[in-house]
Amino acid sequence: MGKAKVLEYADVSVSGQATQxxxxxMTSVTTAPMSIAIQANQIAFQSYSSGVLxxxxxxxxxxxxxxxxxxxxxxxxxxxxxxxWGASWGKSGFIYIxxxxxxxxxxxxxxxxxxEKPYSVTATNWTA
Numbered sequence: 001m002g003k004a005k006v007l008e009y010a011d012v013s014v015s016g017q018a019t020q021x022x023x024x025x026m027t028s029v030t031t032a033p034m035s036i037a038i039q040a041n042q043i044a045f046q047s048y049s050s051g052v053l054x055x056x057x058x059x060x061x062x063x064x065x066x067x068x069x070x071x072x073x074x075x076x077x078x079x080x081x082x083x084x085w086g087a088s089w090g091k092s093g094f095i096y097i098x099x100x101x102x103x104x105x106x107x108x109x110x111x112x113x114x115x116e117k118p119y120s121v122t123a124t125n126w127t128a
Contacts, residue, residue, distance in 0.1 A: 004123035009035070012118050018108040021115045022099060025079075026070060028120040033068045036081070037061040037117040038097070045112060048090050052078045054098035059109035061116055072099065079114060 012024035012034075028034055040046065040063035044056020054076065069080040078096040087093040097114055101107040109116050 005125050007122045007124055009119045009121045012120050013115060016108055018101060018110060018115055021108075021118065022110075025067065025115075025118050026072070028118070029067050029069060032121060032123075033066045033082075035064060035119045035121050036067045036114060037064055038081075038112040038114055039063070040065075040083075040112070042112075045095070048095050050091055052076045052096045052098050054100060054111055055103055057112040059102060059106040059113035059116055061113050067114075067118065068094075070099065071096075076100075081114075 012021065012028050014020040014024065025034065038045070039057045039060045041060075042057040044053060065084065066082040067079055068082050071078055071080065077099040079099060081095050081097055083090060083093055083095060085093070098111045100111060102109045102111050102113065102115075106113070
C-alpha cells in the first residue's frame, strides 16, 4: 500500500453552481488525483460492472473514493473514479460516473453526489 504526506487540500466545489464545480474538478484532476465523497450504498453503485452510471444513487454521501480523470468527448461525459473495493469490483476497480445532474432533491449534487465534496490534494514523498 502506498503512502504520502499531504501538504494541503482544498474544497473545489461552488455551492449551488454545478457547472463551476465541474470546471474546477476538471482543472484540478488534470494535475493530481482528487479525494471525493459519493453515495455508494445503493445497488446501482454496488453492482456496477460497465458503462457509465447516470442514475440510481443520490447525494447522501457515505463513501470516499479517488477521482483520477474524466472523458468529456463522448455522448455521455463521465468521471473516472477509483474505488477501494479491489480489482474484482466494477471495471477493474474503477467506475465511470456521468457528469450530468443528479436526480431527486439535489440535482446540482451530480450523479451519486459527486459534486458535493470534491477536494484537490497536494502531497509529497509518495511511495508505492
